[in-house]
Amino acid sequence: MPEFPAPVPTQDTEPFWQGCREGKLLLQRCAACGVVRYPPRPMCPQCTSLESRWVPATGTGTVFSYTVTHQALHPSLVGRTPHVIVLVELDEGVRMTSTVLGCTPDQVRIGMPVEVVFHQETDGVILPLFRPAGAERAP
Numbered sequence: 001m002p003e004f005p006a007p008v009p010t011q012d013t014e015p016f017w018q019g020c021r022e023g024k025l026l027l028q029r030c031a032a033c034g035v036v037r038y039p040p041r042p043m044c045p046q047c048t049s050l051e052s053r054w055v056p057a058t059g060t061g062t063v064f065s066y067t068v069t070h071q072a073l074h075p076s077l078v079g080r081t082p083h084v085i086v087l088v089e090l091d092e093g094v095r096m097t098s099t100v101l102g103c104t105p106d107q108v109r110i111g112m113p114v115e116v117v118f119h120q121e122t123d124g125v126i127l128p129l130f131r132p133a134g135a136e137r138a139p
């Protein structure tokens with residue numbers, strides 16, 4: 001089976017992926033105006049400052065939108081369908097594309113509270129996925 005296409009960190013995104021490897025969801029916060037942004041990028045969209053800090057996110061949010069795909073969009077996803085693609089609005093106000101674990105696709109709803117869970121996809125690749133908030137942790 002083909003390998004999952006791992007994200008390729010860049011200078012701008014490496015702290016985000018390093019945070020995931022450490023079990024932390026980090027977001028960029030503008031050092032000048034305080035706006036939180038995602039995905040990571042060099043310039044603040046609000047004030048154009050190039051200065052930023054990495055701050056821990058709560059890891060909680062709600063499903064802003066979602067879709068269920070019945071096609072494997074990549075050969076590594078064969079056998080994983082139907083697959084839910086969600087747009088999670090984090091409590092910090094930014095939206096992150098991900099998926100939801102721990103429930104069936106027909107249980108996903110807009111507005112559903114979710115929390116981040118770090119999922120090891122392949123060696124060295126930890127993805128921030130989500131599960132229904134308050135779900136029992138796996139033993």
Ligand SMILES: [Zn+2]
Nearest residue numbers: 030033044047
């Ligand atoms: Zn700014």
